[in-house]
Amino acid sequence: MTSAARTTNIAERIYQQLKLDIFDFQLLPGDRFSESEIARRMSASRTPVREALYRLERDGYVQVHFRSGWQVRPFDFQYFEDLYDVRILLEAEAVRRLCEDKDREGRLAGLMTIWCCRPEQRSHDSSEVAFLDEEFHFGLLECGQNQEMAAIHRSVCERLRIIRRLDFTQKGRIEATYKEHSEILDDICHGRRDKVVNHLKKHIEISKNTVREITLHRIQEARKRYAEDKNMDMPPKVT
Incomplete structure (x- = not known):
């Protein structure tokens, strides 16, 4: 398999996984993230990540902010x-x-x-x-x-x-x-x-x-779950 074909296959895998995460509200409307964060999570280079993200942008699921990275499109x-x-x-x-x-x-x-x-x-x-x-x-x-x-x-x-x-x-x-x-x-x-x-x-x-x-x-349920998970990761308050 050529390098270009491997990149295309990886980009397809990342695209499908990110779309599923958006559909299942693992990535919430309005959430921001960087290409580097997705690359680390997917164990991939930034090239296929960028390809997957631009495809998601064309589909209307995410939008890019050139100074602050990517964002799941807010629900409109x-x-x-x-x-x-x-x-x-x-x-x-x-x-x-x-x-x-x-x-x-x-x-x-x-x-x-x-x-x-x-x-x-x-x-x-x-x-x-x-x-x-x-x-x-x-x-x-x-x-x-x-x-x-x-x-x-x-x-x-x-x-x-x-x-x-x-x-x-x-x-x-x-x-x-x-x-x-x-x-x-x-x-x-x-x-x-x-x-x-x-x-x-x-x-x-x-x-x-x-x-x-x-x-x-x-x-609402996903945001509540996210807030609860975030609080569980915080160290206990010292009284």
């Missing part, structure tokens, strides 16, 4: 609200087009197998359902047969993933998602254009509100 819920608005516009247009497609049932057959199944056939694993949910919404755009819309939609959903993945940790959300997805598919198959757009918007709004509440709670 208006930013996520804007992304959700774009997502709703794209998905609403996709389902409208599907309602007019004569072969819509054939295009949706794979999604219907997953979401219109009997209750005993459903997955109850939150990570798996989170993945399937994302694939459901990707599938709607892909069935709409506009590759540029689908590419934009994937980019938007990638930036939303940091909060969307928390949706299925909430009790009842898995069952509700199966019900909502099957209703959306049934509306499309019967060409109910206005009804499916309303169903879709409501479905996304519920998810958005749920993850906002969970995200705020998770950040």
Whole structure:
């Protein structure tokens, strides 16, 4: 393996680990750090660390301050609200087009197998359902047969993933998602254009509100845990 290939592999490993740390709130919104700190932690040189960090910056997870190093991007819920608005516009247009497609049932057959199944056939694993949910919404755009819309939609959903993945940790959300997805598919198959757009918007709004509440709670809990850990490391006060 060449030196360049090794650096690329190490950068990919660091990228994936840092993204996971951000998703799991091991690195909190607003946390600052240097390339040297990450290099020591990852047992790597600064070159692949810098490559991973610039990739995370392009993805919108971190930002660089040229005099004070790097920072996990502070949570800006208006930013996520804007992304959700774009997502709703794209998905609403996709389902409208599907309602007019004569072969819509054939295009949706794979999604219907997953979401219109009997209750005993459903997955109850939150990570798996989170993945399937994302694939459901990707599938709607892909069935709409506009590759540029689908590419934009994937980019938007990638930036939303940091909060969307928390949706299925909430009790009842898995069952509700199966019900909502099957209703959306049934509306499309019967060409109910206005009804499916309303169903879709409501479905996304519920998810958005749920993850906002969970995200705020998770950040508060992580900050509390961090403060407790920091206090435990301090020497006892002399009285």
